[in-house]
Amino acid sequence: MVERGVSEASASTIGRWLAEDAIRPWRQRSWIFPRDPDFLEKAGGVLDLYAGRWEGEPLHPGDMVISADAKPSIQARRRIHPSAPPGPGSHGQLVEHEYERMGALTYLDAWDVRRGGVIGRSEPKGGIEPFDRLVHQVMTKEPYASARRVFWIVDNGSDHRGQKSIDRLQRRWRNLVLVHLPVHASWLNQVEIYHSIIQRKVLDPNDFQSTADLARTLNEFERRYNEIAEPFDWNFSREDLAALLDRLSDDDETPRLTLAA
Numbered sequence: 614m615v616e617r618g619v620s621e622a623s624a625s626t627i628g629r630w631l632a633e634d635a636i637r638p639w640r641q642r643s644w645i646f647p648r649d650p651d652f653l654e655k656a657g658g659v660l661d662l663y664a665g666r667w668e669g670e671p672l673h674p675g676d677m678v679i680s681a682d683a684k685p686s687i688q689a690r691r692r693i694h695p696s697a698p699p700g701p702g703s704h705g706q707l708v709e710h711e712y713e714r715m716g717a718l719t720y721l722d723a724w725d726v727r728r729g730g731v732i733g734r735s736e737p738k739g740g741i742e743p744f745d746r747l748v749h750q751v752m753t754k755e756p757y758a759s760a761r762r763v764f765w766i767v768d769n770g771s772d773h774r775g776q777k778s779i780d781r782l783q784r785r786w787r788n789l790v791l792v793h794l795p796v797h798a799s800w801l802n803q804v805e806i807y808h809s810i811i812q813r814k815v816l817d818p819n820d821f822q823s824t825a826d827l828a829r830t831l832n833e834f835e836r837r838y839n840e841i842a843e844p845f846d847w848n849f850s851r852e853d854l855a856a857l858l859d860r861l862s863d864d865d866e867t868p869r870l871t872l873a874a
Contacts, residue, residue, distance in 0.1 A: 675761035678726040735828035
């Protein structure tokens with residue numbers, strides 16, 4: 614800009630102008646447009662559950678709502694030199710860049726939407742049997758064992774996909790109701806909020822001696838978190854989703870302009 618005579622401002626000033634500009638073409642975010650024609654209908658049922666309704670009727674006080682998923686392939690990375698603790702002032706924790714891979718595990722968990730709190734377990738890998746063990750772990754505990762209905766909100770992972778998973782689980786548990794989110798709707802699964810919490814507070818920085826050490830740390834954090842856990846303050850409704858989908862369908866350019874701004 615200076616060489617072309619557009620401005621005589623300093624490089625730092627020009628940099629500040631660019632940083633303040635609303636349109637930054639050098640930045641990008643990936644996203645997936647909802648392609649399921651029944652996206653609103655499928656996701657709307659889940660959002661109704663969050664709001665305390667099911668099929669147009671208020672939930673019974675004895676109904677439970679579970680949001681479940683798995684956080685797969687969590688690595689245990691043993692640093693080749695011990696981390697240094699944070700010091701006074703601006704001196705943060707020092708974590709060695711190089712590490713040794715000590716294996717990985719999958720963390721499966723069930724978030725209680727109405728009461729708050731999480732029940733989780735660590736497994737060597739995901740799959741139908743590990744997920745069924747999580748369901749057994751939850752459904753044999755009170756208040757779920759004697760609940761009127763226990764709604765399980767899940768995505769379309771292979772361990773709980775389709776009508777076969779509904780038949781399998783509801784045959785074993787008379788009060789279980791399996792509810793699937795549409796494809797690419799994990800952002801509507803409340804358990805993902807808890808996953809973001811453990812990512813920030815447990816897994817970053819990743820410095821574990823073994824997968825057993827990692828599993829023990831996840832379990833200890835879960836126990837401590839449950840001492841203060843409360844339901845998430847969720848306020849995105851079926852009506853909000855309908856309005857969002859309407860805006861996206863009005864103009865193909867709308868998503869890109871919204872994200873750019």
